[in-house]
Amino acid sequence: MLSKLTRWLDTRRRERALRKHPIADELWQATLDALPFLTHLDAPDLARLREMASLFIAQKEFSTAHGLELTDAMIVSIAAQACLPVLNLSLDLYRGWVGVVVYPGEFVIRKTVEDEDGVVHEVEQDASGEAWEGGPVILSWEDAQMTDARDAYNVVIHEFAHKIDMLTGETNGHPPLFRRWHAPLDAAAWANVFDHAYDNFCGKVDAVPQRRWARFERESLIDPYAADHPSEFFAVCSEALFVQPGTFEAEYPELYRLLARYYRQDPARTGVLA
Structure with missing residues (x-):
């Protein structure tokens, strides 16, 4: 009642x-x-x-x-x-x-x-x-x-x-996972993809020589600022998912699938949620 x-x-x-x-x-x-x-x-x-x-x-x-x-x-x-x-x-x-x-x-x-x-x-x-x-x-x-x-x-x-990332009490690029929306995605599966992608991106940024930095900033889909912290990587990749989904999926397919499953949207129309 x-x-x-x-x-x-x-x-x-x-x-x-x-x-x-x-x-x-x-x-x-x-x-x-x-x-x-x-x-x-x-x-x-x-x-x-x-x-x-x-x-x-x-x-x-x-x-x-x-x-x-x-x-x-x-x-x-x-x-x-x-x-x-x-x-x-x-x-x-x-x-x-x-x-x-x-x-x-x-x-x-x-x-x-x-x-x-x-x-x-x-x-x-x-x-x-x-x-x-x-x-x-x-x-x-x-x-x-x-x-x-x-x-x-x-x-x-x-x-x-x-704001979504903050719901866990720690802004760290690991947003809350809810069974009703995100199962079978769990914390281990998130970390396996997200943390690996973040580490790779940080390595990519660190490897850019000073003389090529301006060009890298212009050409990188993901803003180098995303390497500052996992929370920034999550926020910047969320931008890419919704604003440039086709390019994001082409350059970071595994990360695209993870965020598409998290937000339950497939803006590049890949069929990943089917």
């Missing part, structure tokens, strides 16, 4: 949220036109993405910084991109926090780093996005609009992949 009541209440909340935060047809079409990497989705998937984006908007609080005007177009664009990774999973993966803060462009973050001698330093660096554990996602609107799919860059997908 209690489970039936809970499902009824959840349905009522869902319906109320969809009524309160509808996405107009014209705005939704403009959003799709600006996000060409969504073309792999069929009409039913796009309808589910639209509904999920409305629910996301109902659950989150959007704000801006440095005088940036918050518009419906910004909110819907970010919501659609944020919901893409969890389209076949659940918005529950984004529970426990509410804030999405949008800056006009890159912003400065302060980090504590430890050098090889064990000395701790406070450093400042420019960032296009940041995800806080238990806190907001912070995004550069300038970067969030870089969605032409000419490379594998997508700051929204990147930061929301971090």
Whole structure:
């Protein structure tokens, strides 16, 4: 009886949220036109993405910084991109926090780093996005609009992949595995593919001579920044899966299959989920 009541209440909340935060047809079409990497989705998937984006908007609080005007177009664009990774999973993966803060462009973050001698330093660096554990996602609107799919860059997908990764309590490139979605994929199978791919990529980056570094950055599908930490490798590869799936599958087929199975999406249409 209690489970039936809970499902009824959840349905009522869902319906109320969809009524309160509808996405107009014209705005939704403009959003799709600006996000060409969504073309792999069929009409039913796009309808589910639209509904999920409305629910996301109902659950989150959007704000801006440095005088940036918050518009419906910004909110819907970010919501659609944020919901893409969890389209076949659940918005529950984004529970426990509410804030999405949008800056006009890159912003400065302060980090504590430890050098090889064990000395701790406070450093400042420019960032296009940041995800806080238990806190907001912070995004550069300038970067969030870089969605032409000419490379594998997508700051929204990147930061929301971090949010998923954080659910285990440790942001380490080993996101949570749920039996209802991911069986028979388990932690050992994940580590066997992911850790091996990460180590190989780090070795590849380390082997690039200084004189060829700029060329390597231009030609590498996976941003060399991904070698900084397994969590960054997971986030950058998540970008590639959704934004450049064909190239990603061709260059990293085993890693593509792993992430496709994790997100339960096959944007390159390889049949891996069949």
